[in-house]
């Protein structure tokens with residue numbers, strides 16, 4: 001289809017047309033000139049009379065460009081009060097379903113803005129996209145669902161830590177419209193019995209109880225099992241190794257890994273993907289107090305290994321190590337992936353172009369990379385093991401959890417986590433710290449949280465569902 005007609009659920013009758021093309025700046029293809037369009041601009045909508053707009057998607061035509069074009073149209077709709085749209089791809093643009101999906105996804109998500117509420121309930125007042133044509137409606141359904149997954153993640157991330165803390169995170173997720181997903185929560189006492197010394201050591205300085213949220217999508221026709229482990233530090237003060245004051249308010253975003261897992265589980269459950277996917281969110285608040293963990297403390301992890309604390313601000317790896325240890329012991333997954341806003345060093349190395357990816361299985365990492373590429377959530381391989389392992393040597397315990405200096409911090413963190421991955425377990429680790437917020441180069445990312453990772457995890461699940469081995 002080269003043209004589709006869509007509207008927002010209670011849209012007005014007046015229809016506007018947007019013609020999308022890809023060209024060098026200020027170059028209007030002859031086809032559009034023949035259609036009576038006189039001017040265009042890169043990345044913004046211009047009224048062109050006769051209710052027609054032209055939008056230059058730019059080149060090359062990537063998922064990111066399509067998502068951003070959709071978000072730009074959403075912004076234009078707001079400015080001009082548009083409700084009904086005819087979208088037309090210029091003849092030189094391939095009008096396949098995948099391109100339409102990302103364009104509509106951007107249109108749907110671009111209309112969303114975070115609004116503060118005094119409760120942790122996840123809200124989304126924006127209207128879904130709809131069409132009277134069945135094939136277009138199927139595209140809209142896909143776009144609405146994937147945008148909803150990302151919006152769930154953004155709602156969880158943007159909420160302040162006085163409203164969203166481990167227990168209210170669990171309550172907010174319990175209200176989501178899952179179809180068949182089984183939900184389970186382990187509290188402080190259960191985790192203490194099970195030996196979660198790393199996770200509970202992080203949470204012990206906070207008045208808020210720690211939680212492990214388990215979301216189990218277990219269809220009868222599942223051939224493989226994937227465990228997704230998300231870091232959910234609902235606020236990270238750094239603990240006794242307290243952070244500087246600058247930008248500490250952004251530490252409410254330190255549960256972006258857990259938020260991405262929840263958003264992806266909404267999509268996986270709605271699509272009923274034929275793969276068992278277990279989402280595990282390790283939820284804690286990292287605070288200084290007289291009960292807080294100290295540098296130099298030695299804790300016994302869920303795996304039984306002892307760890308010497310060097311900085312109480314390197315808390316995410318302690319949470320992840322315990323949860324991946326538990327996930328392997330209980331579920332024996334074929335694939336294990338952890339995702340976390342883990343280190344500032346990932347952003348120092350890669351900026352905002354890629355999230356850092358480590359792991360131990362080339363075929364699995366290739367699938368993670370592909371899932372990121374096709375959904376515009378790109379990842380780049382980084383090393384672990386080797387020299388970084390030396391940083392973890394302790395005189396007082398089996399390991400230190402990090403070093404005193406920042407050399408190779410994302411790689412040291414991944415190496416520490418790898419020590420809790422069992423032999424033969426396929427494992428990938430995503431450090432999304434730099435990608436969780438401040439992404440103005442992408443129109444899709446509004447101010448606040450991006451919820452980077454939702455799309456990648458959902459696509460990875462569908463890729464693995466189709467995999468033979």
Ligand SMILES: [Zn+2]
Pocket residue numbers: 236238312313314315316
């Ligand atoms: Zn920290």
